[in-house]
Amino acid sequence: MGNSKTKDKSKPGKRGGTTSYQNSSSDEYEDAWPKPWRSKAERSKNARKYPLMRRWSQKDTEDYRKGYPGKKDCSGTLNLDFYTNSISSRPNGDKIDVIHKKWFGDYDRLESHHGYIQWLFPIRENGMNYYAQELQVKEAEAIKKNPETCGRVLKSYQMMLNFYGMKLKDDETGELERDRDWRQRFHHLNRSMHNYLRITRILKSLGELGFEHLKAPFVRFMLKEALERKTLENTIDSCYNYWIETIKDDEIREELRDFADNIICSDS
Template sequence: MGNYFSSGKNKEKAQKDDDSSSVPQNNAQWQQKGHPSKRNRHLTANARFYKNEMESYPDGDFIENILTKWKGDYDRLEKHHGYIQWLFPTRGAGVNSYAQELKSHEVEAIMDDPDAFDRVLRSYEMMLDFYGMELSDKTTGEIRRAANWKVRFQHLNGSYHNYLRITRMLVFLEEFGYEHYKRPFVEFVLQEAMEHGTLIQTLESCKRFWIESIRIEEDRQHLKDYVHRMETSYASLNQNHNAELFGRADDMVKKSKDCSKENDHESLGNPEKMSKAEWREKIKTLKLLEEDFSSHRQTELDQYRQGYPGKEDDENMRENAQFYKNELKFYPDGDLIETILTKYKGDYARLEKQHDYMQWLFPLREFGMNFTAKIHLLQRHEIKAIMDDPEASGRVLRSYEMMLDFYGMELSDKTTGEIRRAENWRDRFHHLNRSYHNYLRITRILKFLGEFGYEHYKRPFVEFVLQEAIKKETLPNTLESCVLYWLETIKSAQDRKQLRDNVRKLVTRYLSDESVVPSEKDDNVDISNGNQTGHRRPEETEDKAEDSLDVRANDEWREKVKKFS
């Protein structure tokens, strides 16, 4: 499993801000024997506090006031630290020097007093509410989401000192006969973190401390086995679904570094001296002239094209629909979708450098690379909910149009999905030729379109890119991804075959004479239908300089051919 946790200074600071000593350092000894009892009958502050006879201090209050007036005052509960060691005293000392370590005679005194003992559970419930949770069964200790869970989970993901508070709280529960409450709490958090991705930042503390606070070895092992199964499952799924994508990403980084040498044209070779046979060999390495040049990608995309056979719908997962209805911000550290579609649009630096929004804007029914989003797999009922909501369904198309603009393209026909160059195409094409991780994004976008009734948009997009990559030489670096991945997202076998045939015809046309450089060829092949028209279409009567970005276009094509080898 990857590193899901924000590390370093925030957590180090949190350890200084709150109590870090509520769990003994020697977990094994504590689990077996408990903390050594230090009976001192003269120390009764905890019992008196729980009997509502004295205030917590410094700057504290009576426990009854805390449990009534402080409950729901989340800002106060977050920023005030002194009350925690009074509300959840343990056998270990904490950072509040005014608070007293819990003594065995105090435990007995509190449990013998009905009102005081009732406050033990009320204290736990108040903090659960603060964390966006509630008890669903006071007998078993089962936990469920509270009505305020979205906002409170978002807070808990970034409030690391609360993880120390939770450790203290769990240790405290055991002292008062609620040991059996620990496992349901930990199970709930693990499920939210590992299955729903809502409390992902808590996972490290949950594995290292909260599981270990449980005395019952069988319960601890059960939870550890669950974590192991989930991690193994993620690793296997990532390997099956994303291994090649990660490999492509690594390769793309290398290619990007190679392409950054814009002025070093000599390093690209001299294609004018390349023979027709040499050119053909370069093209053959991509298998563009072979009948099955994309067949080795079939297995990877079969599941998608067949609608993920056997995948069950999880009715409890609603995050994608809530996001598209503008009810939920993406996380970590995200925005509402309306903010993205208005304020992010045209902010190309932000769209390029920020990555976490992509899997929220284009969710799929398969795993991705953003851990917090990838476990929000798109569900069939969410697709229906989004498509049944006019505003939410409108955002599907707006999301696509925003990314087209980012890539220098625009829809020329919203009915057919036809694409044309946008006004900013030169700069954006130049960027797209060197921003290889965007090729992975485009694969995701095309798959997403197919889930929301825009399957017919894919072919026009692929045809447009092939025209630009092969005929006009403006997007040469996209060619490999276009023919091996984007084309293969199209569900119609007939459309895929036609496009492969058209690619072969165009490549064959380019290899039909002794000239090697594509730009010197007859430009009269229409990739969209495979015809050789014998004359240029009206939009192709522009000066040749309009069809090529600049002198680098030919160099990019030549470099692309070199990379295929």
């Protein structure tokens, strides 16, 4: 698995390259947020400059953490059918077991294909793929109760971690480590900003499908790489303002904020 690694051919300004897809429903104004490593005065100034963006992000992540108050299920089961390996993703996709077998390590395809991520990581929000369906509560519960579908969710996460240059060291603790090709993959992640929107979706989906425990270790790993090791500095905004905010436990979320602030303060 992962033997078909290919080089990325995306270029700045091209679809699948460094263009930041900020018209996504849940992450639209991500780049407009105040930079967390700036001074408090500068952050406050930017927060006043972008009040709409700040409210948008806060409401988005708060609605997610609260389980989307007032939202009701519909009759569809496309996500459950996909995760039971009964149907293929659309457009131009495949059944999930085939994706795990043939797409793992195919970096060109994982970068340029813009229809699979909504199927692998369904959330209870509209996405950019109109063939996909919002995750329904009944689907999430069915996926969580089935060991086979749970195993597929975990494999989807491992596939995307590999794409980003990371590896799941322990699936019980969620601890991550750098993968073999981390330098190339980190370089790509630093300039492929639409992947930051994908990561927001991945984290939300993990929380819906019974893998909340994997999220905080991912965020902590990203904070270390971005702030301590300076390998993923372009991800800081997303990590600080979005990915931390997907953590459902208040104490863990605050701990991650403090962890980031302490690194920032020690560098200033």
